[in-house]
Amino acid sequence: MNKQACIFILVFGIVFFPQINYAQVDFNKLPDDDLGNYEDAYQEHFFEALKQKGIENYDRSVKSLLKCIKINDTDPTLFFELGKNYKMLKNFGAAEDALKEAISKSPENEWFLDELYDVYMQQNDLDKALKTVKQLVKFHPDYKQDLASLYIEAKKYNNALNILDELDSEFGYNQDRDYLRNQIYDLTGNDDDRIENLEDRIKSNPEDESTYLRLIYRYSETGDTKKAFDTAKNLLESNPESxxxxxxxxxxxxxxxxxxxxxxxxxxxxxxxxxxxxxxxxxxxxxxxxxxxxxxxxxxxxxxxxxxxxxxxxxxxxxxxxxxxxxxxxxxxxxxxxxxxxxxPNDFNTIKDVLMLRLDLNKDSEAEKLSAETLELYPAQPVLYLVNGVANNKLNQPKKAIETLEMGVDFVVDDPKMLSDFYIQLSEAYKQNNNITKSEAFAKKAADLSKQ
Known part of the structure; x- marks a missing residue:
């Protein structure tokens, strides 16, 4: 190849190769301009918000979400997350505003409404909670039961009963709704309606034993023993195995x-x-x-x-x-x-009763053993020392009786009768031990107490 041909090829490559490379650029890739920077910043702030919320740094999460909103405020999820963070910070006013903004952008989102409902409940704002839960009812019947509870709190008892009637009619009776119903009857003192409701249930389901029993109780509570007795007999007739x-x-x-x-x-x-x-x-x-x-x-x-x-x-x-x-x-x-x-075995009252009966029935060794064992559990109970002393006296073991009684008498406080019993037993123990002087001294102390 001559020199001129080499120069031609070199110049051709310089001029045309960059154009060929440019033709192979990926047009799906975002250009590295301001729009790309905004997208990166948005994602960075959003994930930072989630991270800070996860570690309960709610104020930092709020700051990151506000940065996201400044970049792009069209996504309702941003306001939903913002409202949740404000709620955790107990900033309920800001939480309400953020969640209402989320709902305005996505009115049919159940979770946004539910979160707003919780904000109102935490503030005990019954009027706003009622308004919100009425919107939630269309999503799930459980919200209807919430609505009944709110009506009770708002003292709108007839509204609550109507809701409960609707739910019972649609889904049958359940324990939670019965609790709410009885709460209303208790608050209003309307026993007639309560009884009428139970009577209607029996008519619709005569096999339901629990309804009969509740009706018997309610009749008895209102003093109508005849109807209570008749209802019990009707239950036995419909369910002989009850x-x-x-x-x-x-x-x-x-x-x-x-x-x-x-x-x-x-x-x-x-x-x-x-x-x-x-x-x-x-x-x-x-x-x-x-x-x-x-x-x-x-x-x-x-x-x-x-x-x-x-x-x-x-x-x-x-x-x-x-x-x-x-x-x-x-x-x-x-x-x-x-x-x-x-x-x-540690029931103290039963132990006392057992000890007294064992003494009465002359089961003295058993009384002595049980009282000694129980003293290890209850070392400050004077009655145990007294029983142990009585048992040892009856077993002709005066030294043991004296030791126990003198130890226990110090625990007697403001009980002259028990103190007198201790002195009588100490008198008996010293008598058995041939110490007549001390025996007579304790006998005199007991006699003096009895005169008081």
């Missing part, structure tokens, strides 16, 4: 002198595994009281309590113990109280 109805029936039967029916209902309650121990204890208490007045029915009480041996709560056991104490059967009473201690 156990809960007997919680009401036994009382009605007792008032009606239908003793056999009452005892049968009590038997069903006390032997049912589905009835709570607290309810059983109440029934047993009534049964015990009844038998105390009518001892001819004691065999039935004994029979029924024998059936519930494997299902006795502490309350039930205590009721049985009290009954046997009333009829002076201390051995059985002690047995039931000792059963309580197997479940709760």
């Amino acid at each position: 156990k809960l109805v007997h919680l009401a029936l036994y009382k009605f039967y007792l008032d009606d002198n239908a003793t056999d029916d009452a005892i049968n209902s009590m038997r069903i309650v006390l032997t049912s595994p589905n009835i709570k121990p607290e309810a059983k204890a109440k029934v047993l208490n009534d049964f015990v009281s009844f038998v105390s007045k009518h001892p001819e029915y004691e065999p039935q009480l004994v029979e029924i309590t024998s059936l519930i041996d494997d299902d006795k709560s502490p309350k039930t056991l205590r009721e049985l113990a009290q009954y046997h104490l009333k009829v002076n059967d201390k051995v059985k009473a002690l047995g039931y109280l000792e059963e309580i201690l197997t479940e709760d």
Whole structure:
């Protein structure tokens, strides 16, 4: 190739190659001008806002969002996020303004409205909250229940009841709405409407045991025992297997002198595994009281309590113990109280009762042992020292009695009767120990207390 040809090719390359490269530029790429800088800055501020919100730096998040809005204020999400941050900062006025701006840009966005609703609720602004939740109702029926709650707070009880009626009609009854309904009845004192509502429910669903029971309770509460009794009998007729109805029936039967029916209902309650121990204890208490007045029915009480041996709560056991104490059967009473201690060995009141009965029944070694063990748990209880001293005196162990009694007497405060008992036992202990002088001294102290 000659020299002139080389120069031609070099010049041709210089002139034409840049133009060929320019023709291969990616036109989808944003130019590096002011618009591109704005886009980068917007994204940088937005992600910084999310980051600061995530670490609970809400004020910094607000500043970054405001920078985004300055660049481009068309996105409603910016105002939504801004409103949430203001709410966390308790700046509710600014939160309301920001969220209303978001809603103006996207009126059908449920989450924007819900956030505004929460802002009003946190300020207890019932009027604005009501207005907002009415807009939310179209999104989900749960908001209707919120609307009912707000009507209650605003004392618009009829509006609330109408909403609850609509929801019950559409979705059936539920516990939360029943709570709201009863709250209204309690606030208005409108027992007639409450009862009417329950009566209507029974008509529409005669198999619903819980509605009968609530109606029985409401009739009883208003003093209409005849309707309460009739409702209980209707429940038994529609649901012969119901156990809960007997919680009401036994009382009605007792008032009606239908003793056999009452005892049968009590038997069903006390032997049912589905009835709570607290309810059983109440029934047993009534049964015990009844038998105390009518001892001819004691065999039935004994029979029924024998059936519930494997299902006795502490309350039930205590009721049985009290009954046997009333009829002076201390051995059985002690047995039931000792059963309580197997479940709760640190029950101080039961321990005291057991100790007294053991002394009464001359179970002195057992009383001495239990009182000594319990003193480790309750070292400042003078009654335990006294019982231990009495037990040791009865066991002819005066030195142990003296040691315990002299230790415990210091814990007696403002109780002359107990102090006198301590002196009497110390007198007895010193007498057994052949120290007549001290025995007589403590006897005199006890006598002096009794004269006060």
